[in-house]
Amino acid sequence: MSELKDLIARSRWSATHASANGTAKVPPTVADLADIASVVRKNILVMTTAVNSGHPGGSLSATDALVTLYFKYLRYRPSEPAWPSRDRFVMSKAHASPVVYAVLAEAGFFPREELLTFRRIDSRIQGHTHIKTPGVEFSGGSLGQGLSFGLGIALAARLDGAAHRTWVMLGDGECDEGQVWEAAMSAAHYRVDNITAIVDRNNGQNDRHTNEAMGLEPFADKWRAFGWEAIECDGHDIASLAAAYDTALAVKGKPAIVIAKTVKGKGVSFMENNMAFHGKAATMDELRQAFDEIDAAMRRVAV
């Protein structure tokens, strides 16, 4: 455990922007966000290895989309998690909790060291996201519910005349759930444009590829047929993600969805597209190798 504590303590980003809540006077650059994403990836690995469980694969695939969202778009106050005007983020694929906790820790909601309590009895950061964790809006685990939940928040905001926006992240495998499409229909019917969905299109679900379990294509066209604006992007290219979010934010009179094309296990060679790491942690040796790879990738970005 002492090596893991040391790894958590040493993983620091050096982003030049002063504030982590999207209100910074100097907006974060792509390099800043890549830097933060590399720390988040490392901490996903450390926290899952520390407890030898959890879901690294679908956390690593969602990292760039979430870091871009939290450090460039969302408005929040880490010292006041229930600030009424905060934007809401709902992690519908709540098993990918490691990425949520790693991002919330970097955003300042709780100390990074707390990541080492992941999945322990009485910890505030359990295997599936829960509202007792500062910054978490939605208790999940049963797939398919988050878009409906987010739609409720968005409709309530409209009734209240409140300006906050709701973002919901879904898994692509999760979109096999009928409730997702009930929410999709309702959001379009009520012309809800203060919600943005993001699908982590990593082509994996549990132990297999999505096209083996349930064909989803033509996926974007299905959302369009349900009345949504669907925008596809490279979910590991921060500029592509930001452009997609900007396009989604400009859509009026209907809901928008960003389909982020990603790789399960992104950033770690032996985890990439390897369904074995859907719900399995790296060993200590694998963790050391993964750190080397993430550091090497960052050095390449910096050159």
Ligand SMILES: Cc1ncc(C[n+]2csc(CCOP(=O)(O)OP(=O)(O)O)c2C)c(N)n1
């Ligand atoms: C209703 C429900 N059915 C089954 C599961 C078990 N389960 C956990 S993760 C998972 C795969 C989800 O795939 P996806 O949404 O694509 O997530 P990702 O691959 O990004 O981790 C399944 C079937 C669940 N959590 N909830």
